[in-house]
Amino acid sequence: MKYCGRVEVLLSTEVEVLEQEFHDAVLHLAKNDACNLAAYPISANSPLALLPEVQVCKRLTDNLQPFFETIICRRNELKVESGLVLAFDDHDPSARKVIGFIDFIPSFFTKITDSMCSVGSIVVGPSHRGRGVMKAMLAALQSRYSVLVLDCSVELVHIYEHLGYSPTGPTTAGTNVSMCNGIATGQVWEPPKGIKYKKLINETLCSIREQIGDDEFNMAWRALIDDNAAQKLKVSEFFAKLTSSHVLRYPAPS
Template sequence: MELIHFTNGISPLVIDKSVNLAVSEAPAMVGYVVDADSPILPLAQAEVAALLYDAMTMVGAGVRQRFEGLMCELKVGVIAAIDDEQDEPRFAGFIQYKPRLLAEGVATIGYAAVEKSYRGQGVFRLMLDELKRDYPVLGLDCPLELVPMYEHLGFHPTAVQGAHVGMSTGTMSGKNWGHGQEFLDQHPRYIRAKEAIRDKLGKATRDAYAKRDADTRKRVEEVKSLLQARKAAATA
């Protein structure tokens, strides 16, 4: 398995493969609850595509922004796993991350996924180990169901992040950065997805969003219960 660490530009093919993989796993990638058969799924897919594509096109772009009086470079990195033992190289997975501002050796993982045919073979651990060489302290958020996997990889649950569990390998110093809802609300793909949902559901649109919000509130309470249980176990 070959690992390619992109920090000064990135292959368009890797961008396409990564975005398509992440979109196929959209229910696990967004901070609210949406099932694979939900009529809201296209909105989640549009969100993932818009945010990840934007992040990946920033690899090596040298974008700078003033933050707390200092001019900071908004860095983005990507690690791609390529199966080079086949007749033709095959894309196996990726990790997209952002080094945190005003900190050294600390980064936040934005999106990460492994192709289904390569899961259970240690591909994600290989990419994670590569990332840890430069950034020993990592943070991410994940669905409740994936908490045991990330704990096995050295992460600890720390906070509620939407309907996800915020996890880290250590103290997350520095500042995270990224786009918010305003960016999505102005993105053409996201706008088209909302319009398509409204056109398809009509009067039932409000009920679909209400179910999403109710399911998300329930999941948030489940995440809070997990954090309380972990805190109690740590102090016992």
């Protein structure tokens, strides 16, 4: 059945006043899908599966807190903030059950007519997939920002192509594909991760090592490195094929 529920696009100031149940729902969805949201390939059965869960939930927790940053761009002061798209269950009489979300950060420009944002995570609850929830959330976001930039695995490229997105190049990590639905310009500002973030990751890795032992940890870490290298090769081959056939439509974001 096609999704006909309510979708809301919220910026930091609006996210701040959301009730705790909505915050919890977003984090619950992210936690359950953390391995698919990671910038590197990792199985949910991996002993290291806790790592992407911590990373994803930490980033979302930070973005659910309102942040503003005034930056100087060509002598102009520009304010940037994060945002959230929420999809609500169309079968819930109260219309308060969150079944999907997108977190994003708008780009900043020197031209006021420009409108682009960078998509972080896209998550739809397992029981609501295949009904057009993601499509509805992206459409709602695109009604506010004409150009969206996101990334996905090679295996999911065809889904986003069907929605009007084209590959622009490998992600910075090289394990995913950057996609865009137009000419991407401007810059994206993100809050620096800082010492606390690095400390959290180190503590998570140490905790995993203590639980499973050095030998199993080292095996899992080597498997992660091998999978990472294999995924980078897959992305590289994907773009080599596209370049040779002149399929690339949009340049990478500048």
